Amino acid sequence: MREYKLLFAGPMGAGKTTAIAAISDAAPVRTEAVNSDRVQHSKELTTVGFDYGEIALDGGDRLRLYGMPGQDRFDFMWKVASEGALGVVLLSDNSRPEPLKDLALYVESFRAMAERGAMVIGIGRLGSGHTSVESYTAWLAGQGLSLPVFTVDVRRRDDVLLLLDALLYQIEAARLLADTPHA
Amino acid sequence: MSAQVPKARKITCIGFDWRAEVSLKETLALLRGKTREAWQYSDELTADVVVYETHNVLAQAMVRRSAAENTGRVFFPSSSEDDSVLTLRYPFGASRLVACLDSASLQLQGRVPATEQAEAPSLCQRLDDALRAPGTLAVSIRAGDQQGWLRLPERELHWSQPLGVDEIAGLLSGEVEVEALGPTEGAALRRLEAAARHPAPAEGLLWAIGIARSKGSLLPRLDIARPCRLRRWPDFGAIGRRSLDIRCASLLTQRELAPSHLAMMAGIPLGVLGNFLNACALVGVLEPGKALPAAAPAPQAHALPQESGLGSVLRRIRTALAIGQ
Numbered sequence: 001m002r003e004y005k006l007l008f009a010g011p012m013g014a015g016k017t018t019a020i021a022a023i024s025d026a027a028p029v030r031t032e033a034v035n036s037d038r039v040q041h042s043k044e045l046t047t048v049g050f051d052y053g054e055i056a057l058d059g060g061d062r063l064r065l066y067g068m069p070g071q072d073r074f075d076f077m078w079k080v081a082s083e084g085a086l087g088v089v090l091l092s093d094n095s096r097p098e099p100l101k102d103l104a105l106y107v108e109s110f111r112a113m114a115e116r117g118a119m120v121i122g123i124g125r126l127g128s129g130h131t132s133v134e135s136y137t138a139w140l141a142g143q144g145l146s147l148p149v150f151t152v153d154v155r156r157r158d159d160v161l162l163l164l165d166a167l168l169y170q171i172e173a174a175r176l177l178a179d180t181p182h183a
Numbered sequence: 184m185s186a187q188v189p190k191a192r193k194i195t196c197i198g199f200d201w202r203a204e205v206s207l208k209e210t211l212a213l214l215r216g217k218t219r220e221a222w223q224y225s226d227e228l229t230a231d232v233v234v235y236e237t238h239n240v241l242a243q244a245m246v247r248r249s250a251a252e253n254t255g256r257v258f259f260p261s262s263s264e265d266d267s268v269l270t271l272r273y274p275f276g277a278s279r280l281v282a283c284l285d286s287a288s289l290q291l292q293g294r295v296p297a298t299e300q301a302e303a304p305s306l307c308q309r310l311d312d313a314l315r316a317p318g319t320l321a322v323s324i325r326a327g328d329q330q331g332w333l334r335l336p337e338r339e340l341h342w343s344q345p346l347g348v349d350e351i352a353g354l355l356s357g358e359v360e361v362e363a364l365g366p367t368e369g370a371a372l373r374r375l376e377a378a379a380r381h382p383a384p385a386e387g388l389l390w391a392i393g394i395a396r397s398k399g400s401l402l403p404r405l406d407i408a409r410p411c412r413l414r415r416w417p418d419f420g421a422i423g424r425r426s427l428d429i430r431c432a433s434l435l436t437q438r439e440l441a442p443s444h445l446a447m448m449a450g451i452p453l454g455v456l457g458n459f460l461n462a463c464a465l466v467g468v469l470e471p472g473k474a475l476p477a478a479a480p481a482p483q484a485h486a487l488p489q490e491s492g493l494g495s496v497l498r499r500i501r502t503a504l505a506i507g508q
Contacts, residue, residue: 004496004500023504055500055503055504056503057496057499057500057502057503058499058502058503059499061496061499063500063503086496117433117437122420123420133418133421134415137415137416141414141415146413146414146415146416146436146437147416147436148416148419148429148432148433148436149415149416149418150416150418150419150420150421151418151420151421152420159420161504161506162419162420162424162429164500164504164506165424165426165429165501165506166416166419166429166432166433168497168500168501168506169426169429169430169432169433170433170437171493171497172430172433172494172497173430173433173434173437174437175491175493175494176434176448177434177437177438180438180448
């Protein structure tokens, strides 16, 4: 049996646990504890280890879904988890004070995946903030990146599937283009 | 002299999920030689026959539009309160499908296949022409007694009453007048500002017009041999998604490609790809590439590579999640 992994990253409260729960075959394993960082987010519980879900693939293989802990003091775990990952879904909470600053932190942390196109960005709570979708894409363009950016509500399974659909096509397109000479 | 082989009629379905599309393709293959005429499945919305989910908004708009334009296209709804109407519901039964196709053949008799019909410029083309006319400050859009306008360069849409994108798209399924307004039409602009004050999302509407009102033709300003690229992704979270659009967007944001080359790589007919490119052009995310058309390599029939190990993993993930099939 072979195992593959996809990552879900983003600040505390962006919906990583919810997104994994929306698509995992079984209820995800959650490693939550009482949130001691009420400055970052007001929710009572937060993820302190990995959230973990999985999807069974044909042939007995498994796709493991890892939700990265949102607080940046756990960034050493992000790097470990990145090794061998197919790609990463970045979730942004647009109601936070500086969502583009959050984005910068996570894009930098998963830079290798961003540069090979294996990253997709889902913006939650768009209407609760003042940062437009265009601001996200403009920021990415300034970094030399052209990644899928969608407004989503991760409580809706279809929105999570949109993110994964785009991520899989990004990975596939990169592979296809690598085999194709430039015009 | 060899006898001319008649062209196959085309059939498509709208508003069902992907399983219905697969089922229709497979059933058509099984029915080869059992119908009055040859039939093939098409992704093109301009197909001769359209099977549609009765409650789907886009399908309803197409039916109304087709009736208004007298295109002669044949529609089969998934359900009807009128027992005399032939319906076609998923899962598609073989005998029912044969009955519908033979009925459609009779209705279509003497009409040339949809793709050969000479047609007036599409709404997509008229709107694109208006948006790009030199000196345009705004584009006035009138559908029936409803009025809207697009302010340039921001492409902000304002409408005469508060409506969502789906409702406006429904309005625009019928006859639509489009007019470019420049600096000399100051009075007309002021009247529009006063009459149509309600903001509405423009990207979703422009996208819908590109996909549904292109008549299967690439905008004349887009050249199938000239490389182009997307400067950013359309927001599929807001405008709705089709997997083939996401596949094309992935390729065109990562590399500039000529439409003919893209069609080969994505395995999508040019007629279908044209709607996607038109939608991207209307939304304003399509830009010409830097490479000269002559430098583009000719597309090869074997452009789709054999499935690699990674390709197999991606396909199995899609199967497990039932996406993008």
